[in-house]
Amino acid sequence: MNQLPIIDFAPFLSGSFKDKQQVAKAMRSASETNGFFMLKNIGIPNQDIDQAFLQSKQFFNLPETEKQQLAWDNALSNRGYIAVKRETLDPSQKSDLKEAFNLGTKKNESDPTHPAKNKWPTSIPSFQASIEPFIEQCTQLTYQVLSALAIALELDEDFFAAKHDSEQNTFRLLHYPALKQDEGREHNEKRAGAHTDYGSVTLLFQDEVGGLEVKAKSGQWISATPVKDTIVVNIGDLMQRWTNDVFSSNPHRVTQPEHSRHKDRYSIAYFCTSNHDQVIESINTCVTKDRPKKYQAISTEEHMLERLNRTY
Ligand code: CA
Numbered sequence: 001m002n003q004l005p006i007i008d009f010a011p012f013l014s015g016s017f018k019d020k021q022q023v024a025k026a027m028r029s030a031s032e033t034n035g036f037f038m039l040k041n042i043g044i045p046n047q048d049i050d051q052a053f054l055q056s057k058q059f060f061n062l063p064e065t066e067k068q069q070l071a072w073d074n075a076l077s078n079r080g081y082i083a084v085k086r087e088t089l090d091p092s093q094k095s096d097l098k099e100a101f102n103l104g105t106k107k108n109e110s111d112p113t114h115p116a117k118n119k120w121p122t123s124i125p126s127f128q129a130s131i132e133p134f135i136e137q138c139t140q141l142t143y144q145v146l147s148a149l150a151i152a153l154e155l156d157e158d159f160f161a162a163k164h165d166s167e168q169n170t171f172r173l174l175h176y177p178a179l180k181q182d183e184g185r186e187h188n189e190k191r192a193g194a195h196t197d198y199g200s201v202t203l204l205f206q207d208e209v210g211g212l213e214v215k216a217k218s219g220q221w222i223s224a225t226p227v228k229d230t231i232v233v234n235i236g237d238l239m240q241r242w243t244n245d246v247f248s249s250n251p252h253r254v255t256q257p258e259h260s261r262h263k264d265r266y267s268i269a270y271f272c273t274s275n276h277d278q279v280i281e282s283i284n285t286c287v288t289k290d291r292p293k294k295y296q297a298i299s300t301e302e303h304m305l306e307r308l309n310r311t312y
Contacts, residue, residue: 003222004214005030006230010041012148020151027145027233028152035235035248036214038227043144044137046229049205052134056266058124059101060175070119072102075308077116078170079104084177090193090253091310097191098176098254105139105167106132135171138203138270142169145201145233146272153243153285160200166275168300169199176211176265179256191254191265197236198307199273204232209265215251224252238274238303241295244286276301 007026011019030037060067064083072080079102085095108114120128146160153159176191191211206212212224212232224232240249254265274280281297 004034004036004038004224004232006038006040006227008041009039009043009144013041013043013144020148024148024151027148031149031152031235031247033248034214034216034222035240035250036224036252037233038224038230039145039233040227040230042141042231044141048134048137051130052205052268053207053266055124055127055130056101056173056175056268059121059127059173060099060266062121062123066121066123067099067101070101070121075305078102078308079116080119088193089195090190092193095189096193097179097189097256098174100175101173103131103135103171103173105135105169105171107139107167131171135270138171139167139169141203142201142270142272145203149201149239149247153246153283155283155285160274163274163278164200164272168273168276170271170273172269172271174267174269176209176254176267178264179261189256191256194251194253196249196251197234197271198238198304199236199271200239200242201272202234202236203270203272204234205268206232207266209260209263211254211257211260211265212267213253213255217248217250221253236271237307238280238300241298241303242274242280242283242286244282244291244294246286246291273304274300276304 005026007023009023012023027037067081070081072082082100084097084099088095103118104116108116109118143161146164147157150157150159194215206226208226210225213221214224216222235247235249237249239247278300279297280300280303282293282295287293
């Protein structure tokens with residue numbers, strides 16, 4: 001059974017300021033406890049989400065040699081294909097039983113000074129044409145989520161959104177291949193090892209296969225079993241630091257449950273990050289007598305590179 005709160009986002013997208021505050025309040029409560037919640041009525045049509053999953057399946061079905069031509073090559077760009085077992089999210093564990101494909105936003109693509117460029121699989125003619133606008137839909141949704149989190153902290157609605165307007169986000173297709181017999185069992189391997197996300201917030205679209213677990217404040221692992229027509233939203237390390245630990249970036253992992261380990265699992269994540277030159281310093285409304293400032297100021301870029309280099 002799913003154990004994350006499900007929050008209806010429709011009143012935020014189309015309601016009054018009072019409606020927005022209600023939604024923000026629910027998001028705050030979830031962000032303070034386990035740092036995870038589910039959102040429904042996010043304003044992205046189901047058919048667009050289905051199409052993105054279809055493109056993802058076609059991509060991961062390409063021959064390995066073709067995918068390797070689009071390989072990820074450096075943390076600064078953080079774009080391209082990452083093969084199965086290339087990444088180890090939990091360094092104390094075996095490598096992850098997953099493959100991934102990272103892309104960036106159109107805004108970065110059209111900026112001639114931006115060093116990183118997307119690597120498109122040209123052998124799937126419909127891929128770029130359908131994924132590019134989907135990334136844009138995700139970007140617009142993150143602005144709304146960031147606005148809600150700002151309201152939750154009694155800040156100006158655009159406090160976070162304005163600091164994310166370079167759209168240095170990472171869009172990631174994920175595929176967890178079906179496991180045969182005892183494959184991936186010997187060392188208690190995970191589809192994705194326990195980790196926290198590095199950036200500010202993450203959106204996650206998951207299929208019905210399941211396996212995502214979140215470590216609650218109590219230390220117990222709770223299940224984020226997929227709920228139809230919802231996405232998962234979670235707080236990342238950067239946001240935890242920014243909010244002086246008011247919001248919580250919780251460890252999570254993808255296990256291989258007995259009933260579904262032999263199935264392919266697909267998910268789509270959108271990792272949101274503030275502008276690279278944005279300095280992250282404890283937000284005023286998050287510093288009190290009982291909660292003194294815990295962190296030194298750090299630039300977004302410093303924080304992200306430090307975290308990325310630890311994973312590869
Ligand atoms: Ca994650």
